[in-house]
Amino acid sequence: MAVPEVKKLAQALSQEYNKPNPDLAKCGQYLSQLKIALIELQYLTHDDKHNNIEELTLARDVLEIGAQWSVRTKDIPSFERYMAQLQTYYNDHPNLPASPLKYNLIGLNLLCLLSQNRISDFHTALETIDPEQLHSNPAIQHPIKLEQSLMEGSYNRVWSSRSEVPSKEYLFFIDILMDTIRNEIASCSEKAYTSLPLADAGTLLFFTNMADILNFAQERNWKVNPAEQKAYFHSDADEKINIPSEQIIKQTMFYARDMDRIV
């Protein structure tokens, strides 16, 4: 396929995608066609011969739509693939005109890493972002603030950040994040409280009805006392500390062997 045809196809895709109610299946078809076409244009090999700005921009735009489309269809592995391919376009081609979607997508990627609890990847990704954008761009600031609140334990703020998302694609990841947080809060509560009234547990965990709370309590093996309406957490204080005899024997043998070598 020659460049003009690919261009036409890409336009069709972006038209379809930017409709108020896009047909996602159709977009998927367009995308797979486009990907094959782009491979023919050698969009993955970047040597000097293929430094055609027009082709590169085209490929980048298609990939950007692809990344957004993956979020809409809730396909995380596909999103990560698109992002990995986009990295080269963002980092290694300084003469390419900047994309308006760039930071939005990078922000999404950060959130995606966060929602999977890949904190070290999150920080590595953060380092590649231009410091100026880091402080000013709302799309980047949002995941950064989220991560800070998460680390501190201000889960309340994470919950309320839902209403401040820079774009609707973010919601998908925030919803995943909510489940993670709920489990985090639960594990904190188990350690911090000896018992907790069910209604309060509900507010802490952002549940609105009793059935959800009971289900959740069952999942985490909490002892619920129906008469008091309280959940009890088993404490590990009464666990006995065993003498690690085997380990001590091993260590002593190790000392003996080495001392023998010295003397």
Added chain:
Amino acid sequence: MSDAPRRSTRLNKGQEEEAKKTKHADHDVEMEDTTDATKDGDKPEEKVLGVKELEAIAIADIKQHFVLFTKSAKTHEARFAVRALRSVSSLRKRLTAAVLARTIASSYTKDEEERQRLLGYLGPEALSSITSEDEATVTKVDTPEVGVYLHLLVMIYLLDQGQIEKGIELSNVTVKTVQELNRRSLDQLAAKVYFYYARFYELAGRLAEIRPTLLNAQRTATLRRDDDTQSTLINLLLRNYFHYNLYDQADKLVSKTTFPENATNNQLARYMYYLGRIKAIQLEYTESHQSLLQAVRKAPQNTVTAGFQQEANKLLIIVQLLMGEIPERSLFRQPVLRKALVPYFQITQAVRVGDLTKFQETLATHAATFNTDKNYTLILRLRHNVIKTGIRMISLSYSRISLRDVCLKLHLDSEEDAEYIVAKSIRDGVIDATIDHEKGFMRSKENVDIYSTNEPQHAFHQRIGFCLKLHNDSVKAMRFPLKVTPNQDAAELEAARDQEKTLVQEIAEADEDMDEDHDEL
């Protein structure tokens, strides 16, 4: 070294950046009053020598190195080459266009291509300094090592003169020659050549271009078990990635390569620093802390390495803070580090007291410094450490405190937030306490007697293990005198012993006499 005091005054001005900037300007001054920078500085009578004599001494030194390189190539003993390369840093201060031109003139016959090329880089004035005597006594260069060494010297000279473009040209040629020659006796020289090659490209801001060349060379060096080149190249690559903040790639490089065990201390220190930074970014603070400690300890403690020491210590302080430890006060008092560490000292103070407002203020005032140090994002992470310390202080001072008061003391947004934060610190083991949700307070538990746990035993094990390892390593590192066999000539034995003696002496000297490269990194 005799020029140490002068250098330290310069470096006391603080920043490594400053040091770097002044370096080139400063060098011209150093060139002129080479008197106190001459060999080992232990020959006071040289102070009265004129320019001509100094030139002659420098040339004689270079010629002496030629002999060493030739010997090294013939006997396949790397240590002669290492010995020659060690004195390059002291020679560097005495390199002038005239010295180089005269050496080149007396090393190549007139019509050789290399002679023309090297002289071309030195400029026309240098040509006029060649005397007929030089050209009359040409001792032909017969080993390629000497040729490469001359190239290296010219590269160093160009670097000191700030002639980056010419340097890039020459280093391209030299790297190509080294790769084509493919001789094991060139390994040590090759490492140096690559170093300056990368340095030129860095100064020109074109680091990304040489990445493929470096990667290729690294692969070849690994296959040939060429430790010196390998360690230099790994560090250069890491530096290259760091320059563009590509920590992901850097991490992959580290995990796919093994750093040679026999690498020199300086390369190891550098590598440890890079490793520490990667690990710090990936939140593996314990490992990062270990690497950085090694980096700081392995780095020679003198004023030439001030830049490296400052950078490594800055990072070390942050990592320590992130681990919840407070760096020692004495660290901030060291003369080499004092000025550079001021912003970090203020951050440390804020974290130590657990004062969130002060932390934010310091962060805002020194944001630019932290950004140039590339430590800003790391420091941002400290925010929750400040809160943690705050909570720990509260838990220590109060046996019972209402969540509302916690919220007020830590300047938090709301009581709910305070409850979550306290709950999280309890789970993370920062404090030992329980929360009473209905009445809204936090109660600290009694302190546990540490000696009733396995903790002391664990600590002892670590220390004993360390001592035993130290002993074993020292045994391994011991050198024994040569074995006496009856049919060996007495004179030969004597010569071997002498050699051993000079070698030991030189190693001792070299430990003090720092590799100057540290200054540049």
